[in-house]
Amino acid sequence: MSDIDRDQYLIKEEPYYRSVHNEVEMYQAAYDARMPVMLKGPTGCGKSRFVEYMAWKLQKPLITVACNEDMTASDLVGRFLLDINGTKWQDGPLTVAARIGAICYLDEVVEARQDTTVVIHPLTDHRRELPLEKKGELLKAHADFQIVISYNPGYQSLMKDLKQSTKQRFGGMDFDYPATDVETEIVTHEGGVDKETAEKLVQIAQRSRNLKGHGLDEGMSTRLLVYAAQLVAKGIDTQSACQMALVTPLTDDPDMRDTLSAAVNTYF
Incomplete structure (x- = not known):
């Protein structure tokens, strides 16, 4: 499929990303070595934004797949489809990325199910190839x-975790919610509010994060803080x-909602 429009997958405008440590340099080096990379961290802490930013910085196409438990290997790799002329092969997103040289x-x-994720194995070692068995093609990655x-990692369980045979094909980078001053800067910029309001939102979030494992599965994410700030703006x-943005999405437990609302009342 040489007729794929590579440009449609390019990030045209610079996404806002505030670096925290040396993650930009680390990823750059990993990309230069074409090392597969694993980003680990809580929901809404900036992992996806970071990938978008790096794709923009490197000027490489980016194809994103939101994984789910119903996703099959064919959803990633591709399948034959019926049309008026008979059957036609359609590449899946993983195959498109391998063909055009995308991230x-x-x-x-x-x-995703473990039997689905194993299809990435030959692309994540020295072979860098993808067998399209149904099509009878061995695709060498761009x-x-x-x-x-x-x-x-907070949602890991025996039923939902990556196999060691998958994990050990990747270099790993840990992500977490930023330090107070950095998170305040992010909420101010992305939410369009003044620094004082952003600081208060961050303090509420930090209180909620202390409740993780004590009634909450997760504390308030940076993403939710930006939502709250945007509503205020x-x-x-x-x-x-x-x-709307911080309490209701996080829990249905009435007592925990009261606790979170009390934290909001403390600062506002």
């Missing part, structure tokens, strides 16, 4: 191709904005 980003990869996967009062 293929498998988001929340542990959501020189620019790279696989990036992400997942949230649109003229919604802070109490209502926090209720």
Whole structure:
């Protein structure tokens, strides 16, 4: 499929990303070595934005796949489809990425079944190839191709984890919620609010993160803080904005909602 429009997968405008440590340099080196990369961290902490930013910085196409438990190997690789002229092969996103030299980003990869994720194995070692068995083709990956996967270690279980045979094909990078000053800067920029409001939102989030494992599966993410800030910037009062963006999405437990609402009331 040489007729694929590579440009449609390019990130045209620079995504806002605030580097925290040396992750940009580390990823750059990993890409230069075409090392598969695994991003580990809690939901909404900036993993996907980081991949978008690096794809823009490197000027490489980016193909993102949101993994789920119903996803089959054919969904990734491709399948024959019927049309008026008979059957026609259609590449899946993984195959398209390997053909055109894109970064293929498998988001929340542990959501996919293990029998699905094994299809990436020959692309993530020295072979860098993808057998298209149904089509009878052995696809050699483009020189620019790279696989990036992400997942949230907080949701790991015996049933939902990556096999060691998969994990040990990747270099790993840990992500977490940023330090207070950095997160405040992000919320100010992305949410369009003043620094004081952003600081208060970050403090509420930090309180909620202390409750992880004590009634909450996850604390408030940076993404949710940006949502709350955007509502405030649109003229919604802070109490209502926090209720909608920070409290209601996080839990259905009435007592925990009261606890989170009390934290909101402390700062607003």
